[in-house]
Each structure stands twice: as structure tokens, then as C-alpha cells.
Amino acid sequence: MFEARLVSSGTLKKVLDAIKDLLNEASFDCSDTGIQLQAMDSSHVSLVSLSLRADGFDKYRCDRNLTMGMNLASMTKILKCANNDDTVTVKAQDDADCVTFVFESKKQEKISDYEMKLMNLDQEHLGIPETDFSCVIHMPSGEFSRICRDLSQFGESVIISCTKEGVRFSSSGDIGSANIKLAQTNNIDKEEETVSIDLQEPVTLTFACQYLNSFTKATPLSNRVSLSMSANVPLVVEYEIPDLGHIRYYLAPKIEE
């Protein structure tokens, strides 16, 4: 028996919004420690890694490890049937071929359940070693989202250049070029608005705007984001989901022409 309950359906909707741009379907691996998801986008350029801890749920039970392959468009249809403040419970029997979503309104006057067929997905998992990055940038997630959106008007790629002075995001194309520089800030009063850089050595890498913009669909999950970079390895964009877990996106850097 698997059962996981969240007080707010809105959180699950945000998690789904954060992955459905990149993935059509995904396997949710459930164990007694929580729910994990790892999947590459269809072009295999980026990778999504989601972790939801068991203790972040209001109720969590997983008697046997279970992998639930879900079509994310179908899951979106079902979650649209929930109000954001409805409680959601995800349930499945061991070896089940379907999963049930139960939505309960705040006053319990409306209870609805939706059953969805599960899929057998043959997904390849990649082992990602813990790495010391040359630089790690912590910044407001809304600012990162804004920068990606603004720069994607100019070109298909963004150059991220990190030095001890700060971080520079640049893009160029037919209409011209754009540069956005962020300096480190020391605003202790508004910690969530700070930009901080842990720098071992300066790094400059180029990434596709299209993927960065997809990653920023996780912005509603967290007001902070971290960007971890080292030369010639994938960028890691991480959003901590408060009291529940995290979502990480990995993106291969552009190859030098």
C-alpha cells in the first residue's frame, strides 16, 4: 500500500508545473524515505531530479518500493480538478496498474477521487556524483526567471560568466545584445533578496535559453535558486522546496564551435 497526503494540492500542482515543460511522462519512485523522480527531457540534453521527503508529507505510507509511471498531461488534467487549498492524497496498491488521487475540500463537504492508469516506462537512470563546483550562485528565483525571460528575446543562448566581482548573463542575436550584471549583495534585512557567490575559480559557460526558461517553471516552489557551475560539466539549477524536498535541473553546456 502506498499513500501520501499533502494539505495543499497547490504544492503538487506547482511540482507538476515545474516538470511538465520538459517531460511528457515520468516514473515516480516511491520508497519509505519519500518520492524520487529522475528523467531526461526528450532530446536528452537536460535532466530533472525531484526529491520529496516522506517527512514533508502530512501522512506518508509506503509498504513496498513502488514505481509509478505517469503521463504528465493526464496528471495535469486530474490536478486541474482540485482547488489549491484542497487536501490531496495519492494512493496505490502494491503492484497496482493505476493510481488514485483523492481531493478533499477544507470543510470536508466535497470529496472527489480520480483514478489514472499507470504506464510502464523504461527510463534510464544516471548516477550523478557529488561534485565540488567552481562557483555556486545563490539568488532570488524571481530574478533568475526574469533574466532568462529577458535575455531569451535576444538569442537562443545565454552566456553565464561568474567572477569574484559578480555574475554576468549575456545574450546576443539579430536585434542586438544584452548584458545583465549582478553584484554580490549584503542585505541582511532581506536575506531572500541577496545574491551570493561561492567562488573557487571564475567560470564562463553557455547554455540554451529554451531549457533555462523551462527550469524557471519551478519558480513558484521557492523564492531562492542556486546555480552551480564548473568548466565543461553540466549546470545544476536547484530549487529547495520548503519543508518537502528539492528539484534540480542539469543542463549540458554548449559545445565550443
Add this chain to the structure above:
Amino acid sequence: LFPQEEIGTYYTPY
């Protein structure tokens, strides 16, 4: 989109 390596070239499948 510009030429780009697959993410799988950086990590080992398991």
C-alpha cells in the same frame, strides 16, 4: 537549436 552534447555523456547510467 545549437549543437549540444547529451546530458548522458557526462554521467554514468545505472
